[in-house]
Amino acid sequence: MAIKAEQKLPLFALTGMVVGSMVGAGIFSLPRTFGGATGPFGAIIAWSIAGGGMYMLARVFQSLAERKPDLDAGVFAYAKAGFGDYPGFLSAFGYWIGSCIGNVSYWVLIKSTLGAFFPVFGDGNTVTAIVVASVGIWLFHFMILRGVQQAAFINTVVTIAKIVPILVFILILIFAFKADLFRASFYGGEGMPETSLLEQVRATMLVTVFVFLGIEGASVYSRYAKERSDVGKATILGFVGVTGLMVAVTLLPYGVLARSDLAGMRQPSMAPMLEAVVGPWGAVFISIGVLISVLGAYLAWSLICAEVMFAAAKSRDMPKLFARENRNRVPAAALWLTNIIVQLFVISTYWSQDAFALMLNLTSAMSLIPYFLVAAYAVLIANRGESYEALSVERRRDLTIAAIAALYTLFMIIAGGLKFVLLSAVLYAPGTLLYFWARREQGERIFTPIEWLIFLAAAIGCVIGIYGLATGSITI
Template sequence: MPSADTLEDARADGGGGDGGGGGTPKTAKLSLLTLTALVVGSMVGAGVFSLPRRFAQETGVTGALIAWAVAGLGMLMLAFVFQTLAVRRPDLDAGVYAYAKAGFGEYLGFFSAFGYWASVCVGNVTYWVLIMSTLGAVAPALGDGDTALAIVLSSVGLWAFYLLIRRGVKEATAINRIVTAAKLVPILVFVVLALVFFEPSVFTDNLRGADYAGSLFDQVRGTTLATVFVFLGVEGASVYSRHAQRRRDVGRATLLGFVGVFAVFASVTIVSYGILPMAEIARLRQPSMAGVLEAAVGTWGKTFVSAGLIVSVLGAYLAWTLMAAEVLFVAAKDKDMPRFLARVSLSDVPVPALLLSSALTQVVLVVTAFSGDAFDFALDLTSALTLIPFFLAAAFALKLALWPVREGAASPGTGARREVVVAALATLYTAFLLYAAGLKFVLVSLIVYAPATLLFVKARRELGRRLFSPREAVILAVSVAGAALGIVALAVGWIAL
């Protein structure tokens, strides 16, 4: 989770807008350590606390090891992609969406920016669901975070944070300063205690998986969206690449952060199989990490993890809300979004972008009431929305490796063959993730994507430009058709949330 202080500094040179103050804003420069912390913090959030149940619902130890190997290799290739792009195209700032725009045109670049922003907003829903589910263990009226009372309380919290952030980022940082320790300590304690109480016989019984798990391929496929969700944030350094003290630090921070977080995530998943049979883990309420630790050490373990989770998630929600507003703000500054989203208050807060982000989070929060599992639905939709931006970034890296001069590389590069292989693997991995997400989440994603074109149209009209080129019109037609099919599929019951 990027700290609120870091986010504030990183936006310092983006003042102006319709409500900006006078003078020349200070340009913040971020060190390798700060960028690495940003990547680690961005990835360590609510997802890790849910990993034991998510994996146990799909696979046993063998499938989990394969899934983490696939996810680790694929995300490592994606991390290498961001490293390469940061060096070969230093002119592209704001990360993921800038690469899609450079590689495939303004409309797909807009889709990438919107999809990345929407994934952050939907991801914020998982925080509220997880908080209410945690409290639901002592207040049954909150259920699994999807009851009417849970949604009302989550909505109150959502808009309370909006008002807090609107007053100014500096006033929000007091909450954020305690988050890093609060999120890492319970996770590390969980891993250590799980190893102490590890039962080899239970672990062995969980090797092949339960009867409900299906084939090994299905087991691995079923865990892919969970691994995508927990790795969201691997691109965190690239989002603020323009603020790095040295451009090469962006790639280094991405790799250092990824390796550390990967080790933690895989450990949390695997050691859980040595505490309880996977069928029992699969039935735990979220956060399942608390239930696993309770089985190992007693009630205090559940309380310890739950308390750490609530503090961690509240801080993560604060940071990712700031991140969502930042994405819209930067896109509007680049004239890829309507200009009203580039306005900032006297406190240097992009209020319109913040309001739109909070509004989308509220809408999805209400939608979770109609889903079979509120947390899993929000988690999977977050991952699915992120896949298109990630796929486009990887595909652009492949184009850059194959045709460096045509694609505007800053230098021809010395490892052309390596870059082609890495970019090709990253592209294949993200394409596989789209397949693994399944038709359901692709269609639901298009329902979110298609209406966003209204913002694109508004931005084009403000610039007095033609609305759509012939190629863009084809992309529009495909997205609208997919959204229409998704709505029909939901209405007649072909797919369910």
């Protein structure tokens, strides 16, 4: 099906891109993930930090979309404009490879969901699960090749369909809620290890990042927006709606089951959670919702992955091969590379102890550096007064918001732990080969002196990470 030369998406479709990107694998895993880490008090603190930090980041995306309309690739374009070619490349590559890994987590969760009914799928990383996931990867690949607008329409329909099971889950748990159970678990609960509140909150940090990934969905697709102002509106609308859903899905289970029961559930834990309240049909109902939701999120993220690689190639930060479009104006070469990488990571899950948790945490870690650079760029332009009237109220407000967003993302990188920083370096350093390729094509020098230092740090981290994997001090 051919697409018109000018593909434009209205506010509703852009908001659907944000919601479709954010509501994926993460929300269905929240009851067990939080139940195993903390009680309601720790969960409230964690969501306050994550919600506040991500709201500030959403405001940053909104502000930059309005003040820098010429930077229409979103995430990586801001890093390049503020800090130079190599940081811009690292932002694009990190965001792209992190999104690829996130797509792998979707396939793992799909097969884990089916594993509750068909043991041959196990926890999502058996040979059968990998083969079926591989078939799915390439079915989606060829559907997307038919056109972005067609895929965006499907994403909007799927987004509406997958919200229904989540709303039903929330309503049933409201009626089943017992205040005494909630109070008993509030500060930790019985039968759970004694850990400090700080450790409880820290254990949830990368998960909260993962479930907020996609907040920039409208920004990435800003070149398709009918009205530029719709980009910021879609970002905030999507953020507010999805945050409400995630907080409800996290807190309500504490008032239905003991925390020790939540911690022992199979993922995706919303399914056994509802089964405990209404019987076996609850698990089936939620499992169908998981499949619809995750497939929809996979579609949205496949679009975003290809768009980021395509935009980076158009701005000469990636090899020009990836700037090629097919007759439907789909970045075909970028999509092929994306799905080849996803395929390789899916195969690698066979050797992982907990494939879903690994992919979830690594996706978050890879995405935080691009997010940090976006926030830092917003600090930079507000501090300089670029596109602001001198000493305006707006400028002071935006500087404060951007500074909080930058501190939040930096804190999350530290809270995630050294393991994921080193695993990120294992991907960033060899990924720089794409940058070498692009710079050679253009006849440009590879690095500035500062960029050499950045590359050296990535290379050292890569060597340490590989050594840790080889010796077993870093486990996957």
